[in-house]
Amino acid sequence: MKIGELATRTGISPQTIRYYENIGVLPDALRMPNGYRSYDDSAVRRLGFIRDAQSSGLTLTEIQMVLEMRDAGESTCGHVVSMLEQHLIEVDRQLDELERTRHRLGQLITAARQMDPANCTDPDKCQTISAKEAFHD
Amino acid sequence: MKIGELATRTGISPQTIRYYENIGVLPDALRMPNGYRSYDDSAVRRLGFIRDAQSSGLTLTEIQMVLEMRDAGESTCGHVVSMLEQHLIEVDRQLDELERTRHRLGQLITAARQMDPANCTDPDKCQTISAKEAFHD
DNA sequence: CAAAACCTTATAGTCGGCTTCAGGGTTTGA
DNA sequence: TCAAACCCTGAAGCCGACTATAAGGTTTTG
Incomplete structure (x- = not known):
């Protein structure tokens, strides 16, 4: 899926998606041979999580911390709970x-x-x- | 009174006072022969009002509107009340x-x-x- | 009399979360 | 086939309310 489809499916604009990649909230996207970003369903879920976490008042920085812990394979529950608290x-x-x-x-x-x-x-x-x-x- | 004394008396830093003058929340200060800003007690009261209005959640822009109306000699009560509402x-x-x-x-x-x-x-x-x-x- | 402490200006940086712009390349559909 | 619609990058702008920096001039204190 290209960035435009991801944008329509999540309601988040392509610019914002690229911005999220820039600041590290989204991992660097895979690229198609022509240089276009290529996404699968996990990107939809990740953006969904970001939206939900934001609507609970978490900042992108906090969200990034959680996602980085997850990406690093750490057991995040403890950290996540204390951050939420x-x-x-x-x-x-x-x-x-x-x-x-x-x-x-x-x-x-x-x-x-x-x-x-x-x-x-x-x-x-x-x-x-x-x-x-x-x-x- | 020079800006430093005004600052200590109001708890608002000289930089912030100059900033308020720049954006028009404070009128242009009178100057001493050496170019230093010169204030009287009305500046203390005006800064006090600004602080209080800010602590009620008004933005500097809103505060400026009120003060401008007052400075223009308009009857402000109606406007002020509807803005507060x-x-x-x-x-x-x-x-x-x-x-x-x-x-x-x-x-x-x-x-x-x-x-x-x-x-x-x-x-x-x-x-x-x-x-x-x-x-x- | 010199250094510290004050004053001046204009400009740039901070925070968060984008949005917009400029200036390109690629793909799609009529 | 060619224009519209998409994609790319990097940089700049926006909101509000400051805060900091640079590069000076003046005044006060010991």
Whole structure:
């Protein structure tokens, strides 16, 4: 299969597939006599794994680490699990932070809504902007 | 006040302050006879606002829009509120996505933990890696 | 009076994950 | 047969928010 077919079958563009090969997430493809890349079904599966892992928030670098371990024939389960656990901690941290952001933003909007529009005539005193208290929980 | 003092008072590095001036988030600073930037307390307040707005997840571009409206003397409250509301929607979307990611990741880890390490001897069958089902809720 | 510590500018690099461009060669189908 | 549609490479650009580097000028401190 040529790169275009692999692209349609996986929904990943040829440019991106070449990019993955460049950075090492995909192994160097076999070549046809004319120089075109040649793929089999394992490439479809590998790209599928990459997509799924990405949608779980893993970076290409992390995915590459896992795939490299596999390619090296190492027993990866332990490493993979600890990497995933590490990643879960990070995702939880991001969730926390985003919740706090949401909270601040909500307070700020409430504060802004309660303002009398008449108070907005003096640009140096726009209360939304100067309502910094709203930021400080 | 010179840029270094402004930096210590706000916790924002001189380079970053100059960067903010470059992109227009800070107005062009007044200059001393020797060419050094000269600031007063309003710069401290403006940087404080920028920090607070950033910690609520606003981008510098959004912050710049608000500050430009203020600098133009417009009544900003309406615009500011609708921008904040728009941003809240975006934050909620991000939260949703991150929750889904967390869920997928949790499932994947559970699946990986239940595997018999003895099954990891065949690198072509690492079950964590091939456990794609875990990704598909 | 000299060195350290500050200030200036413009430019380039960082991160991640691509996308686009320029400038070619090859294959396919009407 | 010849143009469209595919393939190739390497390099550059994009997003956001900085950070670093180079190569100077000025001011403060011991």
